[in-house]
Amino acid sequence: MEMEVKATERISVEMRKVPWSSDEDSKLIHYIALHGQGRWDSLAHFAGLKRTGKSCRLRWLNYLRPNLRRGKITPQEQLLIVLLHFRFGNRWAKIAENLPGRSDNDVKNYWRTKVQKHAKELHCDVNGQLFQDFLLYQWLPSLAEQIHATATSSSQEHDDNMWNTEVNLNTPNFVQTGINGSTNITCPNVVSSTNSFEAEVMTVTLIDDSDIWTSLSSFEDGIISDFSSPDMAVYEDQYYCHNYWASATSEIFPDETLCLDDMDLWLFP
């Protein structure tokens, strides 16, 4: 027991548990630039950092690695987080995979400080049906509205990023355009109906070619052109996405064979 206490004391003295200094950041960045990441414990040692490997890994992934997005979570990102949380639950890393430049920590922090807090205010269990309904029928439409307002009020104020959206409010057709390697899909926005909001959801999630929505580039003029896949496991996300898209737009394209149940599959697997 005495040995254990001493070991703990030694660690607390040697291993810093304070914010990272710019000097430490530089050391870590420099070392990873030369040798790459991985083997975090030995990396910490050889980089001359008095930190645990875990600490170095966390600092790198959450703060130092290239292409991290800083600043507030945008309404588009919020919307994606909520939607993906329906599907993945508290699997923050999984959700973060679909938010380019955001870490699992960012997603987790957002959920905790915003969504969970709201559930608390409503005296709801964050995972209960009541709050799920609130998210689906109030929170998400509200986000969609924000996105819509931003997109229409200041098209010139684009956020220099992949969330660049084109929203066509009146034309009852889908328009697909490829801009800077992205796939932009525009769909009608019929504010009064539930389905319309869902359609708008799809509008803002089809943008980045690097994530699960990429597969939707196979859509042509809003019609699903090809969805037969020899390997459904690989294209699972595509499948869900396809169903969601189809159901969300069923009002506009009544000929579509997929129904709302398929959307439920996507949202509540």
Add this chain to the structure above:
DNA sequence: AACTACCTCAACCGCGATAGC
């Protein structure tokens, strides 16, 4: 200006999974 309450987010902790010996 000073105090307080609240918010944000960087950082740490614990645990399970995996790899290597």
Add this chain to the structure above:
DNA sequence: AGCTATCGCGGTTGAGGTAGT
């Protein structure tokens, strides 16, 4: 097969910043 080291993830904490009074 069993042990140990390491990694990665989700949960939690708390310092610092900000808004409100």
